[in-house]
Amino acid sequence: MSDYAIDTEDLCLVYKRKPALDHLTLRLPRGGIHAFVGANGAGKSSLFRVLLGFEPAASGRARILGHDCRRLTPALRERIGFVNEEHTLPAWMRVRDLTDMQRRQYPRWNDARYDDVLGHFNVEPGQRIGELSRGERAGLNLAMALAQGPELLILDEPTLGLDVVAKRAFLDAMLQGTLDDAGATVVYCSHQMDEIERVADNLVILERGRMRYMSGPDDFCERIRLWIAAFPAKVPEVRQLPGVLQVQVIDDLTHVVVFDQDDSFGARLKLLGAHSVQAMPLGLDRAVNAFLAHGHARPVANLLAA
Numbered sequence: 001m002s003d004y005a006i007d008t009e010d011l012c013l014v015y016k017r018k019p020a021l022d023h024l025t026l027r028l029p030r031g032g033i034h035a036f037v038g039a040n041g042a043g044k045s046s047l048f049r050v051l052l053g054f055e056p057a058a059s060g061r062a063r064i065l066g067h068d069c070r071r072l073t074p075a076l077r078e079r080i081g082f083v084n085e086e087h088t089l090p091a092w093m094r095v096r097d098l099t100d101m102q103r104r105q106y107p108r109w110n111d112a113r114y115d116d117v118l119g120h121f122n123v124e125p126g127q128r129i130g131e132l133s134r135g136e137r138a139g140l141n142l143a144m145a146l147a148q149g150p151e152l153l154i155l156d157e158p159t160l161g162l163d164v165v166a167k168r169a170f171l172d173a174m175l176q177g178t179l180d181d182a183g184a185t186v187v188y189c190s191h192q193m194d195e196i197e198r199v200a201d202n203l204v205i206l207e208r209g210r211m212r213y214m215s216g217p218d219d220f221c222e223r224i225r226l227w228i229a230a231f232p233a234k235v236p237e238v239r240q241l242p243g244v245l246q247v248q249v250i251d252d253l254t255h256v257v258v259f260d261q262d263d264s265f266g267a268r269l270k271l272l273g274a275h276s277v278q279a280m281p282l283g284l285d286r287a288v289n290a291f292l293a294h295g296h297a298r299p300v301a302n303l304l305a306a
């Protein structure tokens, strides 16, 4: 058995000459919740499509639960759950009939879990799918995905458009699902850092179809710091200092977000003329934001090499 839930090497996907995945090499160990973040168009959904065998890669290698993504058998698909942001389900079917169909299809189907998850949402068994609200469809989709007892659950922006209560119910169900099935793996993408901070064991940052960073969210935040400096007159060119991700002047103070810099960074700011400097940690939202903003301006690889 492969140790990796997902394993890609030099994976490329091109849409009409526009690269969506650019030599992506990524290894996600089995177990836990892995969160993908990246700017719009970074390639998150494209990666999921290749992994699920919906889209053939132009080149490179992609394996899911140790199997080649180009040849996924029905038996293997039964071990993988997928929920997408549109929560596409057959609109004409009644909830009860769809559930019965799924129950017959999946040998590991778990009624208790299905009821537990769907209990957070106000869904009647006799309702047609097309009558459900977006949040209710999301809940139904997750309840079905978790009830399948998948070894790997892939979620593409599953909480998009959900209200705070539905979002919390969704995340709780996801956490509970991974706790109940020891060794189960959840891979999901989201733009909502509060969510990731709460549930993710591993953070993967994609940028322009490449993997730019991977670690636990806490480790990532520990490597990023905000320095606030007061310069007496004109702000000097601090962007050229090593590790700088983002510079903003707010109320006459210069805010500098840096990656992998120790206290000597404060000494550098002082050498540039700052008469006071102060360092503080950043939450995941601002840390990821600065990292991605920097990547928009120049490839992050340059920074990491700096």
Ligand SMILES: Nc1ncnc2c1ncn2[C@@H]1O[C@H](COP(=O)(O)OP(=O)(O)OP(=O)(O)O)[C@@H](O)[C@H]1O
Pocket (backbone or CB within 6 Å): 015, 016, 018, 019, 020, 038, 039, 040, 041, 042, 043, 044, 045, 046, 047
């Ligand atoms: N069907 C398609 N035809 C042409 N180009 C596409 C298609 N799907 C995606 N792309 C392009 O591939 C790139 C990656 O898109 P993808 O949807 O994977 O990004 P994403 O990271 O999921 O973005 P978002 O956060 O906005 O959902 C983008 O530049 C996008 O324009």
